[in-house]
């Protein structure tokens with residue numbers, strides 16, 4: 387029962403998703419390098435990668451093969467998303483090399499309803515449930531924050547916080563955010579997104595009927611920029627500013643590795659402030675949240691080296707204990723309607 391595991395474990399959960407082969411993928415695509423074992427033990431959880439005749443098996447909390455639809459993926463996270471309304475911090479982020487399907491998984495193609503990604507689906511679910519809970523006395527206040535950036539310092543600029551009252555408002559904010567993201571073309575991925583993208587929905591809920599219980603939770607839905615290896619960098623055709631930008635992105639991803647490894651070793655000092663990315667993700671990794679990472683993979687044999695790096699990183703993330711999440715429920719002290727949530 388995967389959902390029970392999601393509830394009880396203190397680890398960062400990892401879901402792996404392999405995108406379908408695309409017409410633009412390179413030569414030799416008939417030789418599959420990624421396969422999903424069909425034995426009952428590893429069914430839906432195992433993934434094997436073959437490189438130079440060597441087989442590398444991995445197991446995660448869930449593996450989606452190239453046939454999985456956006457709805458199939460959403461079904462597996464919807465219970466986790468709902469926990470945000472119960473007072474838990476929930477963080478979901480995607481990791482993987484450029485062109486591996488992070489944007490597709492998180493944002494999808496908004497123009498086709500069945501291809502909507504996890505962010506719009508999650509927001510719709512949160513709004514629907516919060517509205518249905520109104521009849522039980524719950525009132526929720528939602529705020530939306532968006533923090534895009536790609537460089538390595540910790541100062542967070544471009545922070546937008548907006549009160550949101552309807553799903554329509556969220557959709558238009560998502561559109562705006564997608565537009566304002568700096569998008570640059572590399573030879574690897576025409577639509578390559580050049581910045582990290584951290585989206586947060588802050589939810590504060592109060593129940594006027596049952597004992598003035600107050601809940602506060604944050605739903606973090608984040609999108610991480612792709613992993614470029616050195617080899618990939620030279621193949622991507624990046625030069626000048628683009629090369630510098632790619633190096634900055636690599637640097638911030640290497641800071642993320644440092645944070646993950648410090649957490650795994652339970653070190654006293656975790657270097658969250660070494661990059662803006664880790665600073666932004668601190669709420670996801672700081673210990674009191676339910677955190678899920680997607681590792682996205684391309685099935686293209688020319689990406690096998692990057693896929694192996696991503697899988698190894700994901701396995702270390704999966705083994706990393708960040709503590710048992712705490713629900714944030716308080717008794718309301720005053721009946722002042724202008725609540726301060728501290």
Ligand SMILES: Nc1ncnc2c1ncn2[C@@H]1O[C@H](COP(=O)(O)OP(=O)(O)OP(=O)(O)O)[C@@H](O)[C@H]1O
Nearest residue numbers: 405406484485486487488489490575578579611612
């Ligand atoms: N599951 C999928 N089904 C169909 N098409 C997909 C799927 N996943 C990804 N794609 C397509 O693959 C291409 C690359 O995916 P996407 O842009 O999501 O990669 P990315 O990891 O976000 O890349 P970058 O880090 O460069 O932004 C896109 O054309 C996308 O529509």
